[in-house]
Amino acid sequence: MNNPVLNKPITIALAGQPNTGKSTVFNRLTGAKQHVGNWPGKTVEQKSGLFTYNNNKHHVVDLPGTYSLTSNSLEEQIARDFIVNEKPDVVVVMADASQLERTLYLLTEIRLLSVPVVVALNMIDIAEEQGKTIDSVKLESQLGIRVVPMAAAKGRGIDLLLEAVENAAAGGVCTSTEQSVAGNPYYKSIRSIISGKFDGVCSEQWMTVKLIEGDSKAVETVKNTLSAADWKSLKELLDKIENGQLITAGARYSWINDVLSSVVNREGESTAKRRGVKFDRAATHPVVGKMIALLIMVLSFAMAMIIVMPIMGLVQSVIPGLVELVRETFSGSSLWFGSLLADGLIPGLFVAFMMLCYVFGVYIVFGLLEDIGYLSRMAYVFDSSMSKIGLHGKSVMPLLMSFGCNIAGVTGTRVIDSWQQRMVTLVLVSIVPCMALWAVVSFMGTIFFAAAMPLVVLSLLLVMVLHISLTSAVLRKFVVKGETTGLIMELPPYHKPNWRTIWGHVWVQVKAFLKRAFTLIAALSIIVWALSYQQDGNMGNSILASIGRFFDPISSFLGLDWRLFIALLAAIIAKEASLSVIAVLYGLGAGAVSITSLLIPGSGGFEEAALIGTIAQSVSPASALAFIFAFFFSIPCLGTVATIHSETKSLKWTIGASLYYTVTSLVLGGLAYRVGLLIF
Amino acid sequence: MKSLDRLLKGQQGVIAYLTGGRKFLSRITAMGFTPDVMVSVVRNGGRGPIIASLRDTEVALGRGEAAKIMIKGDSCE
Numbered sequence: 041m042n043n044p045v046l047n048k049p050i051t052i053a054l055a056g057q058p059n060t061g062k063s064t065v066f067n068r069l070t071g072a073k074q075h076v077g078n079w080p081g082k083t084v085e086q087k088s089g090l091f092t093y094n095n096n097k098h099h100v101v102d103l104p105g106t107y108s109l110t111s112n113s114l115e116e117q118i119a120r121d122f123i124v125n126e127k128p129d130v131v132v133v134m135a136d137a138s139q140l141e142r143t144l145y146l147l148t149e150i151r152l153l154s155v156p157v158v159v160a161l162n163m164i165d166i167a168e169e170q171g172k173t174i175d176s177v178k179l180e181s182q183l184g185i186r187v188v189p190m191a192a193a194k195g196r197g198i199d200l201l202l203e204a205v206e207n208a209a210a211g212g213v214c215t216s217t218e219q220s221v222a223g224n225p226y227y228k229s230i231r232s233i234i235s236g237k238f239d240g241v242c243s244e245q246w247m248t249v250k251l252i253e254g255d256s257k258a259v260e261t262v263k264n265t266l267s268a269a270d271w272k273s274l275k276e277l278l279d280k281i282e283n284g285q286l287i288t289a290g291a292r293y294s295w296i297n298d299v300l301s302s303v304v305n306r307e308g309e310s311t312a313k314r315r316g317v318k319f320d321r322a323a324t325h326p327v328v329g330k331m332i333a334l335l336i337m338v339l340s341f342a343m344a345m346i347i348v349m350p351i352m353g354l355v356q357s358v359i360p361g362l363v364e365l366v367r368e369t370f371s372g373s374s375l376w377f378g379s380l381l382a383d384g385l386i387p388g389l390f391v392a393f394m395m396l397c398y399v400f401g402v403y404i405v406f407g408l409l410e411d412i413g414y415l416s417r418m419a420y421v422f423d424s425s426m427s428k429i430g431l432h433g434k435s436v437m438p439l440l441m442s443f444g445c446n447i448a449g450v451t452g453t454r455v456i457d458s459w460q461q462r463m464v465t466l467v468l469v470s471i472v473p474c475m476a477l478w479a480v481v482s483f484m485g486t487i488f489f490a491a492a493m494p495l496v497v498l499s500l501l502l503v504m505v506l507h508i509s510l511t512s513a514v515l516r517k518f519v520v521k522g523e524t525t526g527l528i529m530e531l532p533p534y535h536k537p538n539w540r541t542i543w544g545h546v547w548v549q550v551k552a553f554l555k556r557a558f559t560l561i562a563a564l565s566i567i568v569w570a571l572s573y574q575q576d577g578n579m580g581n582s583i584l585a586s587i588g589r590f591f592d593p594i595s596s597f598l599g600l601d602w603r604l605f606i607a608l609l610a611a612i613i614a615k616e617a618s619l620s621v622i623a624v625l626y627g628l629g630a631g632a633v634s635i636t637s638l639l640i641p642g643s644g645g646f647e648e649a650a651l652i653g654t655i656a657q658s659v660s661p662a663s664a665l666a667f668i669f670a671f672f673f674s675i676p677c678l679g680t681v682a683t684i685h686s687e688t689k690s691l692k693w694t695i696g697a698s699l700y701y702t703v704t705s706l707v708l709g710g711l712a713y714r715v716g717l718l719i720f
Numbered sequence: 721m722k723s724l725d726r727l728l729k730g731q732q733g734v735i736a737y738l739t740g741g742r743k744f745l746s747r748i749t750a751m752g753f754t755p756d757v758m759v760s761v762v763r764n765g766g767r768g769p770i771i772a773s774l775r776d777t778e779v780a781l782g783r784g785e786a787a788k789i790m791i792k793g794d795s796c797e
């Protein structure tokens with residue numbers, strides 16, 4: 041190849057409809073060298089990465105997966121703006137060989153822009169399996185664009201793609217006309233009015249087609265560019281066009297069909313079968329499908345726990361030794377510093393690590409379900425149930441993930457394409473109890489309600505459903521108003537799991553969690569450590585205790601004393617820690633010099649039996665009920681709050697949601713107390 | 721002429737026209753729903769969303785959405 045060694049990296053924009061294998065290609069190209077952030081000022085994820093090929097640096101930007109390039113959705117707008125404003129050297133457009141007709145639709149739009157384009161014809165292996173043969177050489181000559189057949193999941197075709205990208209970047213643009221839309225009676229006259237005005241990436245032909253389509257952004261741009269007289273005559277033309285959207289879309293598909301008629305050979309198709317047809321029949325059945333979904337969820341969480349339990353156990357077993365070691369090292373002059381590490385920082389980091397394990401487990405499992413194509417079926421099957429609380433089926437996934445870990449639930453809302461629906465779901469997911477919460481609930485519950493415990497759990501779940509429905513209604517009525525569009529969702533074909541892809545997704549999430557939550561949790565645990573540090577271990581004298589007493593009016597509304605109230609507060613760092621906090625505050629634990637040292641399981645140094653005895657004596661059943669309810673619906677852990685912030689990029693939403701959870705949890709606790717007083 | 725949500729499981733037909741706002745039309749056409757294309761219904765339980773199949777793709781549609789898609793010449797398979 042006679043490419044000069046360029047100093048400036050070649051910028052590649054990766055465009056494609058969802059499920060065409062875009063992430064797979066992106067991961068193959070960049071390997072671990074990825075940067076994940078958000079599009080400037082947007083809540084949409086941006087992935088980019090660097091790699092070197094043929095001594096040239098390449099910068100790949102993963103555009104949001106979109107079905108088309110209108111200006112109607114945020115994702116489409118982002119993808120379009122990037123191509124138009126950043127002028128990438130090459131745009132790689134993904135197409136799925138097994139669903140070529142539909143997945144070429146995006147190409148029909150992108151090819152009108154003045155940018156070099158390469159088509160990545162992915163999933164060739166699946167098309168073969170289905171008995172379709174695709175003549176990619178013919179496709180290439182028909183399109184006038186380089187076409188690279190690929191099976192990205194197996195790594196096939198990546199080298200060819202790179203070579204094609206480099207040639208395209210060096211070769212420049214080959215513009216093509218959209219013959220079929222050009223046949224539109226208004227095409228010529230519209231184009232002649234705007235002639236000479238658009239010579240950037242946004243070419244004249246692109247603009248003309250977008251005007252026929254009635255694209256609001258294009259209309260606005262043209263209006264600002266033309267003279268008043270020109271605009272007037274253009275407007276007259278545009279007003280005459282009826283169904284511009286339908287006409288252009290129809291023209292695009294008939295063009296695609298023309299191109300494909302001699303390219304795709306479907307002769308072998310009748311004998312081959314789509315994968316998983318039988319399973320799909322059950323999975324999308326209104327009743328059986330729901331049962332299958334619930335069964336899969338239960339199995340999935342079990343599997344997630346089986347994966348992470350050994351890691352958690354291992355870390356748990358070495359931590360006490362580590363803490364001892366640190367204490368001894370600083371046992372001389374800087375006792376307080378040793379305590380800061382041993383009782384503050386290490387326990388904090390430990391908690392963050394435990395959260396990481398939950399997040400990791402949930403992501404692996406849901407990543408697998410997503411990768412094989414099952415999740416969209418689940419969304420389908422639950423759509424009618426979810427519509428009762430004003431949401432789409434897609435919201436069911438983050439809500440279910442939340443039962444494992446609220447953090448995963450919050451990031452899971454990314455699959456939801458409407459902003460309004462996404463924000464509502466994002467607030468709802470933290471009302472769902474995470475796995476860590478049940479230990480405390482069942483401990484407290486069995487002390488007081490023994491046989492009636494199932495009833496307590498049932499009422500908790502009922503209140504949860506009510507809480508979710510009401511919150512959703514309130515949010516949709518007052519906060520994120522806007523029309524709800526109904527369900528339009530592709531059900532992608534089933535795939536064999538591709539562990540590389542799954543691992544790629546999980547790793548990105550794990551890294552993001554490390555970045556945002558670790559420092560925050562570590563910082564907060566040091567603060568709490570400082571507030572509760574008492575060398576003699578009598579935490580009743582600490583600042584934290586005074587804070588707890590300060591809130592007495594609130595606690596008494598719930599029938600709680602300051603100790604149980606502090607236990608509620610401690611739940612913000614980690615739900616699991618609440619039990620040992622209670623034990624120590626009731627004077628049972630020994631050797632704890634601060635609340636945070638209790639974040640490590642078994643560190644309270646208390647006998648469970650003693651704790652049960654003490655609590656049973658000093659807490660009334662009504663108060664216990666109040667505690668359980670307040671705890672169950674309390675503000676999610678700090679990791680979740682941090683995630684809400686990183687997902688919404690909005691302090692207002694983060695603080696608003698946190699306050700909302702706090703107030704509702706106290707109110708529900710208070711109500712539970714009153715009800716408890718009536719019953720007991 | 722019937723709307724798509726009235727087609728039973730297994731029935732198919734050709735799209736005559738689509739109604740609805742800009743946003744809806746742009747999404748639904750990008751999914752492959754345009755006049756003159758053949759659609760078949762894979763699942764329709766009478767309530768809840770339906771599943772339609774066209775252009776080698778399966779798409780889940782809310783009933784309201786399906787009602788905006790008009791079908792001509794529907795037939796049982």
Ligand SMILES: Nc1nc2c(ncn2[C@@H]2O[C@H](COP(=O)(O)OP(=O)(O)O)[C@@H](O)[C@H]2O)c(=O)[nH]1
Pocket residue numbers: 056057058059060061062063064065105162163164165166190191192193194410411412535536537538541
């Ligand atoms: N058989 C096969 N599967 C693929 C290929 N490329 C991607 N996949 C799988 O297709 C699914 C969707 O891929 P993904 O990269 O997540 O798609 P995206 O939504 O476009 O980012 C995943 O299960 C991939 O493992 C391919 O060439 N052949």
